[in-house]
Amino acid sequence: MYYKCVISVLISFLILSGVAFAEDDVDKLVFSIREPLHNEDGFRATTRKLEKGRSTKKWWEFYQYNIGTMNPDGTDYRQLTDDGLSRQPRLSPDREWIAYISGVDESKSLYIMLVDGSENKQVIKKEYAIHDFWWSPLSNAVLVVVEIDRPKDRLENWVVSVDGKIQRWRTQLWAQGWLHWDAKGEKVKEPNRKLSEVLPTGTKWPEWSPDRNWIAFKTEGFLAIAEPDVVSIGRTWFLQQNEVPCDHIEEWSPDGKRILFYTSGEICVADVEQGKFTGYVNLSLYQGRDAAWSPDATQIAFIGADSDRRRTSEIFIIDVDTGKMQQITSTTYDYFDLHWR
Structure with missing residues (x-):
């Protein structure tokens, strides 16, 4: 009987520990x-x-x-x-x-x-x-x-x-x-000091890719990217001529394959492959701010006006592949400064 009790306690402890660990890891x-x-x-x-x-x-x-x-x-x-x-x-x-x-x-x-x-x-x-x-x-x-x-x-x-x-x-x-x-x-x-001589004058607050090999930045109202080490050595940089208008850059996706940015205040995504822009999409068709990638890069959370037209700012989640959007909060206050990890 004693051993059964000990085993039961150990099993309960392991289960509870596992639950706690799982909650911490979410x-x-x-x-x-x-x-x-x-x-x-x-x-x-x-x-x-x-x-x-x-x-x-x-x-x-x-x-x-x-x-x-x-x-x-x-x-x-x-x-x-x-x-x-x-x-x-x-x-x-x-x-x-x-x-x-x-x-x-x-x-x-x-x-x-x-x-x-x-x-x-x-x-x-x-x-x-x-x-x-x-x-x-x-x-x-x-x-x-x-x-x-x-x-x-x-x-x-x-x-x-x-x-x-x-x-x-x-x-x-x-x-x-x-x-x-x-x-x-x-x-x-x-960065290499030569980088400041090569990039457009006034370039600042770049967004570094997860592998730190690339930067995204805004120049003359357009979204742009550069590879700092290569640009510094070659001492030349130029637009790809397929860049799109950009209000503000939020961040690279965790896998480094996409850039989250805003145009006309709406949530947009640029696909990047081997340093080239390969596609763009206006994901939200809805004005928002403080957007953030999910850890697996499949979703984006952002803050936007309440869909029921109350004067509050609420949190929305968008599926990047399907574009399906869901409001996950409904409150009497406003959300700001959203971050997802």
């Missing part, structure tokens, strides 16, 4: 939610009855932003922060950590917490601005573009580890998205 949507403050100002903002001459530019007087997560089917919603100032969350590649920005204008901090909201710690404190950041593929550090309040050379790139250690780069030439993690996530790399 991909997640992470986002910020904007809710009006429950006071007169918040009410006036949502009913569009602000006093004459007043605006919501100082948004913290009217709204609160907090970080949340949910499953891609809309279940298991969890709010992780409650400071009312939290935005731009991004899950680490191993789905263990979330980095996010908190603060108001000219006073931004970077926080890192576990995916359940625990062990929340401030790793960058009250800088003038934090423009962007990228997790290392190893999930052990974040590369951050920080703006310092000083007369010139205001941008720096910082590598911040999950335990708060900081390494700083002050390189104005590569400050705007050019420093990048290598494909393994072991170090941060600078």
Whole structure:
């Protein structure tokens, strides 16, 4: 009887451990939610009855932003922060950590917490601005573009580890998205200096492909790509003459075969093969923002206007191959800063 009880307990433990492991391994949507403050100002903002001459530019007087997560089917919603100032969350590649920005204008901090909201710690404190950041593929550090309040050379790139250690780069030439993690996530790399001489003047904030061999960028209103190492050696680059109009680039697909971008505010995808554009599709035929690839590159999540015509911003999922689109949320608040891992 004793042995049967022991075996039963062991089996139960293994089953529960397996369930817990499976839950931890499930991909997640992470986002910020904007809710009006429950006071007169918040009410006036949502009913569009602000006093004459007043605006919501100082948004913290009217709204609160907090970080949340949910499953891609809309279940298991969890709010992780409650400071009312939290935005731009991004899950680490191993789905263990979330980095996010908190603060108001000219006073931004970077926080890192576990995916359940625990062990929340401030790793960058009250800088003038934090423009962007990228997790290392190893999930052990974040590369951050920080703006310092000083007369010139205001941008720096910082590598911040999950335990708060900081390494700083002050390189104005590569400050705007050019420093990048290598494909393994072991170090941060600078492009060849000749690259800045070859690409169109003013090119900045490129999107690096997962293998770090390619960049996507916008030039003269068009979507463009380049292979930095090859371009730097050959010292020449030119458009392929089949590029399409582009408002903004979101990201490469996890498999590096497609680029997610916007034209006329709608969700679009470009197919890329061996450095050539091979096809384009307007996937949403519907205006959206903050779009993100699913980990397997078969779906895209984005934020758009509620399909029932309420004045809220909701989360939608599109199947990339079929174009089937589904709204997975219906709330009384707005979603922002969507990310999928």
